Amino acid sequence: MKYGMINAILLLFAVTFLPAGGHAQDVPRAISTDPIRDPAFPPRKEVIHVPSGGTIINGVVYTASGPGPHPTFVFFHGLPGTERNLDLAQAVRRAGWNAVTVNYRGSWGSGGSFRFAHTLEDAKATLAFVRDPANAKMLGIDTSRIAIGGHSMGGWVAAHTLADDPALLGGVIFSSGDFGEVGANARANHAAIAARMNGVRETLVDVTGDSMADELAANADAWSFKKLAPRLAGRRLLILYSDDFAKHYSLTLIEAMKQVPGSRAVSAYTPTDHDWSDARISLETQVLNWLASLPASR
Numbered sequence: 001m002k003y004g005m006i007n008a009i010l011l012l013f014a015v016t017f018l019p020a021g022g023h024a025q026d027v028p029r030a031i032s033t034d035p036i037r038d039p040a041f042p043p044r045k046e047v048i049h050v051p052s053g054g055t056i057i058n059g060v061v062y063t064a065s066g067p068g069p070h071p072t073f074v075f076f077h078g079l080p081g082t083e084r085n086l087d088l089a090q091a092v093r094r095a096g097w098n099a100v101t102v103n104y105r106g107s108w109g110s111g112g113s114f115r116f117a118h119t120l121e122d123a124k125a126t127l128a129f130v131r132d133p134a135n136a137k138m139l140g141i142d143t144s145r146i147a148i149g150g151h152s153m154g155g156w157v158a159a160h161t162l163a164d165d166p167a168l169l170g171g172v173i174f175s176s177g178d179f180g181e182v183g184a185n186a187r188a189n190h191a192a193i194a195a196r197m198n199g200v201r202e203t204l205v206d207v208t209g210d211s212m213a214d215e216l217a218a219n220a221d222a223w224s225f226k227k228l229a230p231r232l233a234g235r236r237l238l239i240l241y242s243d244d245f246a247k248h249y250s251l252t253l254i255e256a257m258k259q260v261p262g263s264r265a266v267s268a269y270t271p272t273d274h275d276w277s278d279a280r281i282s283l284e285t286q287v288l289n290w291l292a293s294l295p296a297s298r
Contacts, residue, residue, distance in 0.1 A: 028288045030095035031281060041067045043093060046139060050102060052125035053118060055111030059102030059126065061139050062093040068140030071147070071169075072098040072130060073291065076123055076161075078152030079177070080107055080202040083275045085151055091284040097291060098141055102126050106205035113206035116179055116215055116223075119153065123161040127168075144297045145169060149287065152246065152274065153177050159253070160223075163231035169294045170236030172287055175274050178249035180224025183216035190217065225249065229256035232265065238290045239267040240283070244274035 035043075046061045064070045073092045077084060081103065089099035104122045106114030129135055131143045147169040150158035155176025162171035186193035190213050197216075198209030221227065237257070241250035250267070257265040268286060272279035 025282075025285050025289060027281065027285045028091075028095060028292070030288060031091050031284050033094075035065050035094055035096070038065045038067075041065065041140075048100075048102070048129065048135075050122075050126050050129045052122045053105055053112055055105060057102055057105055057110035057112075057122055057125070058108075059100060061130075062089055062099040063140055064093050064096050064098050066096070068098075069136070069142035070096060070098045070140050071145035071291075071294075072100060072139075072141045074100040074102075074123075074126060074130065074146065074148045076119070076148070076150035076154030076157040077101065077103070078150075078154050079200055080204050081154075082202065083151065087280060088284055088287060091288060092291065095288050095291065098139060100126065100130060106207070108203060114204040115207070116153075116212070117219070119157050120160055123148075123157050124164070127161070127165060145294075147171065147291060147294060149173065151175060153179065156223075156225075159225070159228060159232065159237070162235050162237065163228055168235075169297075170238070170290075172238040172240065172290055173250075174240035174276065174283065174287075175242050175244055175246045176239070176250055176253070177246050178223075178225045178252060179216055180220050180222070180227065181249060181252070183218070183220030183223060186213040186217040187220060190214075193217075225253040226256050229253065229260050232257065233260045233262045234264060236294065237265040238286070239265060240270065240286060241267065242270050242272045242274065242276060242279070246274060 043065045044063050048059045048061055049056045089101055092099040103110040105112035105118045130141050136143050148158045148161060149172040151174055155173030156179050158171045158173050162168055194209035194213040197212035239250055239254055241247050254267045257263045270279050270282050276283045
């Protein structure tokens with residue numbers, strides 16, 4: 001069964017809710033109901049090892065049910081990535097998409113050293129991996145239908161990656177950081193940002209709060225959302241934001257995109273925390289409905 005038919009079946013039955021933004025949203029059946037099992041092509045989990053920067057980063061692919069090839073959603077986690085959003089990955093898989101998640105260099109067992117610049121390189125390496133013909137065949141990936149997403153720092157990674165990769169269908173970011181603006185703050189108050197980075201280092205390898213603040217300060221101009229916005233002209237981008245410390249960054253990007261001719265960015269607000277702890281159904285609904293709205297090809 002092709003993924004288009006699977007999506008149609010999964011979206012056939014839905015309930016409707018009204019989020020804070022006031023726009024009715026159909027809750028896809030994939031959020032609460034398992035798909036019809038295909039015994040010949042059952043869903044599976046594949047561990048992947050992605051070459052990046054001379055080392056290997058680890059990840060997982062949740063492959064969708066059915067023979068495929070399937071559209072594929074590549075997701076990038078935040079800093080340091082304690083909230084994995086794997087419930088979202090599973091919902092995406094139930095909706096007929098493959099879901100890919102990876103760990104950046106120097107995080108959660110991946111090789112190498114953590115650097116903010118490395119996260120952008122690792123995202124490109126992951127896309128190269130899933131587009132490789134042999135990997136795409138093994139994982140059932142339709143390389144003409146790849147979208148990306150990210151949470152917190154991963155939203156920043158996804159936005160920059162979307163701007164650099166015209167073959168992507170689009171990107172969705174939620175509660176995203178703006179590490180250009182954080183870098184500007186590091187220039188003004190290095191000690192405060194270093195302390196903030198020390199508080200979120202967790203298992204990150206070969207960094208200190210001071211070294212992280214230094215890297216951010218050195219790249220503040222190049223990494224800002226305001227500078228990025230014109231490069232996102234014409235790209236399908238969903239910006240979801242919440243009541244958290246990152247709300248300002250999302251609003252900055254939204255306002256910047258309003259000034260960009262040909263902008264296709266849309267946004268929605270949900271009153272929840274940074275991890276969307278009490279709005280998981282809302283998050284999954286908005287992401288799945290956005291994915292379902294994407295065209296058959298770029």
